[in-house]
Amino acid sequence: MTKKKEHRYTLEEEIAPHIDPRWSEEFILELRLTGVSGKQIGAALAEADSHCAESGESAEEAFGAPAVYARSLDLPVQSEDRSLSRGPLPTVVKLTGMLMLVWAVSSFVQDQPASIRLGGMLSLVLLAGLVVFTMRSAEAVLRLAVQRTGLVILANVLVVATVVLLSWFLRQELFYVPSVLLMTVGAAALVAGTLWEFVMLRNRPAASGDLLISPLEGHEAAARRGAALGWAEYAQVFLLPAATGVIVLLLILVG
Template identity: 35%
Template sequence: MNPRWRDAFVLTARMRDVPGTRIGEALAEVEAHCAESGETPTEAFGDPVEYARAIADQAPARPAGRGVGPGRGALATGCYIAATALLLEGSGAVTGRDLPVLTTGTLVSVLVGAAYVFGLLALADRLSLWGTTWRLPVLVLPGVALIALPSFLMPQRLVYLSGVLAFGASAVLFGIGWLITRISAQPDLIVDPRTGTTPMPAPRWALAVIRFMPLLFLAATVAVVFLLPDA
């Protein structure tokens, strides 16, 4: 089967909450038909995105709590951005530099980051037509720049915080973001009904990144704050 067609179909079906078992059945049907007829998936079933949408309209939704949808992705992103900003601000109180502050730029960064991720996930079925995943940095890097810029361009101070409040709010927000990504990382495997195997197993490292990268990022931020207080 054409990997590009398969990947576009699977990504669209995933984003539309088609259960993994139904995706596996559809892939098996496509593969069996193409092997028998000699046709390509596009010739036999048409555009992969449109075919996935047709499957999604007929299939029951995935169990609640599985998959990273636009809303969850945006909420988790906003939590991580705000938590990081508060942690870095709170470090000023600990190291004796400045009182923590909440700036206009911080709030705008949170909103921009959440909106950017929401847009990417909402348009994922169309973006899947790009094919290979190596092009993702083309979409991610502009988002990082958009998130960072407001903090530099909008330094107006809105509220002064205590160090305890800044650290406490940061911990709560990190916890909420981690919980969202943890729940969203629950596996919903694509299973080939003919063999009972998973034709597209999720790499273990990918699940580990989704589940634990926020904690590693938090640890790295804390290390920078206390080991390089003047950075």
């Protein structure tokens, strides 16, 4: 196993050292997608690992296909808050702010009012709808992403192509907005959406409460994973604003 693969399966090998990490990965993924808590997943995986260590069997021999075995355990599922205010809505606000800024910057540099075009508005509606659909159907989307990665990549390419085509061909001007006003509203929406997500992340139950932890592991392992997960989640919150900043800077330099 290469170093890259070893790093990929670090978590699986820590919790279940006697099980093929690829089996563990699929087992974990199946239970995560169905909403089982990290603590319960860790306990179930540790129990399977203990059986394999004692019997000398592989997980495949003892339990069969990981996804099928995971579903057969019928573990309780966590209740989730799927309301728009705690799910896709902050992302939609950020996305709207980003598009407003992108629309306004070029006009601002040229000291002209920003033109709101039909293609741009349809693109915004399309992207916002996709964000809502993806977050409201997270389990199905994630399962598809894992099982049909090529199809998901193709879908993303088609979405980008659709946005480009809409913006290019549907150039009818709907109305004009002062570029400074549009930039201000866009920046405010981007900041508001980012702060909204940040506050949600800060106020939700501690990430360590749903970490994948084996009953045999100590607090040190939980703290280490919690810190890594926290950094990753906060980075995700600020990813879109950072990308927007880069795009705006490039537009200013080009304009």
